Amino acid sequence: MTGVIKNPLMGISIVKSSGSGVYQKLLKYFIILMLISMAAGCTLLYEIRGIGILLESFFVEDSAYTDNGIDVSTSDGNGAGRDFQDKAEQIHYHWSIIKYRVAGVTLMAFLLMLTVLHLFIRNVVDPLDKMAIITREMAEGRLDQLLPIKTRGDIGHIGSLINELAMNLQEILLYAWNNTTYTLRILDKIEQCHNPENSKDNRNDSCANEIRDEKIRDEKMQDGVEENIGMIREHLEDMRSMIRAFDYYDVRIEDDKVLGENVPGQKENG
Amino acid sequence: MGKSILVVDDSSIMRKMVKKTLESAGHTIAGEAKNGREAVQMYESLTPDVVTMDITMREMDGFTAAKEILKSDNKAKIIFLSNLDEQKYKQDAESLGALGYVNKHNSKQILGLIDGSD
Numbered sequence: 001m002t003g004v005i006k007n008p009l010m011g012i013s014i015v016k017s018s019g020s021g022v023y024q025k026l027l028k029y030f031i032i033l034m035l036i037s038m039a040a041g042c043t044l045l046y047e048i049r050g051i052g053i054l055l056e057s058f059f060v061e062d063s064a065y066t067d068n069g070i071d072v073s074t075s076d077g078n079g080a081g082r083d084f085q086d087k088a089e090q091i092h093y094h095w096s097i098i099k100y101r102v103a104g105v106t107l108m109a110f111l112l113m114l115t116v117l118h119l120f121i122r123n124v125v126d127p128l129d130k131m132a133i134i135t136r137e138m139a140e141g142r143l144d145q146l147l148p149i150k151t152r153g154d155i156g157h158i159g160s161l162i163n164e165l166a167m168n169l170q171e172i173l174l175y176a177w178n179n180t181t182y183t184l185r186i187l188d189k190i191e192q193c194h195n196p197e198n199s200k201d202n203r204n205d206s207c208a209n210e211i212r213d214e215k216i217r218d219e220k221m222q223d224g225v226e227e228n229i230g231m232i233r234e235h236l237e238d239m240r241s242m243i244r245a246f247d248y249y250d251v252r253i254e255d256d257k258v259l260g261e262n263v264p265g266q267k268e269n270g
Numbered sequence: 271m272g273k274s275i276l277v278v279d280d281s282s283i284m285r286k287m288v289k290k291t292l293e294s295a296g297h298t299i300a301g302e303a304k305n306g307r308e309a310v311q312m313y314e315s316l317t318p319d320v321v322t323m324d325i326t327m328r329e330m331d332g333f334t335a336a337k338e339i340l341k342s343d344n345k346a347k348i349i350f351l352s353n354l355d356e357q358k359y360k361q362d363a364e365s366l367g368a369l370g371y372v373n374k375h376n377s378k379q380i381l382g383l384i385d386g387s388d
Contacts, residue, residue, distance in 0.1 A: 146328075164281075164282060167281045168281050168284075170281075171281035171283060174374075175374055175375055178353055179375045238375060238377070239375075242287060246283075
């Protein structure tokens with residue numbers, strides 16, 4: 001079953017499939033990453049705010065102290081107080097800018113992460129997920145499900161190889177189908193010749209049933225049977241050569257026998 | 271005398287099979303194409319003596335490719351080699367001007383058609 005859910009964060013349509021589960025994993029990792037980065041951003045902002053308050057209070061306290069005329073650092077107490085006030089204002093101003101900048105950078109990083117995630121989903125996860133779903137359908141026998149190849153990269157290459165695998169499998173199955181169909185037709189012919197009363201169509205010219213002379217008729221039928229057997233043999237040989245064209249996992253075909261590779265006890269048994 | 275042949279099939283295993291059959295009969299493989307479009311391009315550059323052409327292929331099917339090839343060279347020798355029903359498609363193949371139609375399970379028949387194509 002395949003359903004579509006909407007990611008509330010991005011508005012990206014996500015195919016929630018029972019196939020690969022890549023989306024679910026990706027969403028989980030993204031949420032973890034987002035929470036970590038948000039926590040880091042908030043901690044940074046909180047710390048900056050704390051330092052700002054501390055510095056501001058220090059300068060405000062100092063300017064108040066000097067404004068009261070108890071100036072120990074300079075001869076001109078009022079000038080020094082204004083100086084402290086100016087510095088306090090400057091620090092307050094710069095601190096506000098830093099706060100906004102940190103907030104802006106955090107927001108930008110968040111948006112960048114969303115963009116990267118969107119591109120990653122579109123170019124990597126989405127094709128991989130489709131590939132997983134279609135490959136499973138192919139494995140279950142649905143060879144009409146070929147992958148649409150949209151990219152030329154590695155993923156596109158893997159997709160075209162999967163398609164080729166499906167095409168080869170289809171060719172082999174059709175080849176086997178045609179061979180067995182023709183073989184069955186030939187067997188029907190032979191059956192017609194030997195048991196014309198049991199066959200569906202007992203009018204078969206190659207059977208020579210119409211020939212009166214028993215000897216000639218038998219010879220003709222024998223020739224027909226031999227010819228048909230030769231054709232069956234040819235079809236079967238064709239099929240065998242097709243099967244031999246492959247390399248097999250854990251087995252090999254040798255002298256009409258299917259032999260196991262690395263099967264325990266093979267040497268002992270010969 | 272062996273001939274140069276362009277093998278066109280979307281299935282690599284079928285190309286391998288056809289190649290084996292042709293090479294064992296002394297012919298040389300001029301090239302391999304995996305769809306009709308590639309076949310048309312390769313025919314122009316390789317100018318093989320004979321083309322063995324599958325029918326059902328993605329991008330461009332065998333009939334369309336054969337028409338394109340015959341348009342550029344009306345003496346092109348094309349043999350259709352397919353899993354499709356022979357009775358149904360043989361006439362279409364011949365009406366296009368192809369040398370013949372062979373079902374893949376009887377692929378050795380192409381050798382007779384190639385030998386008789388002189």
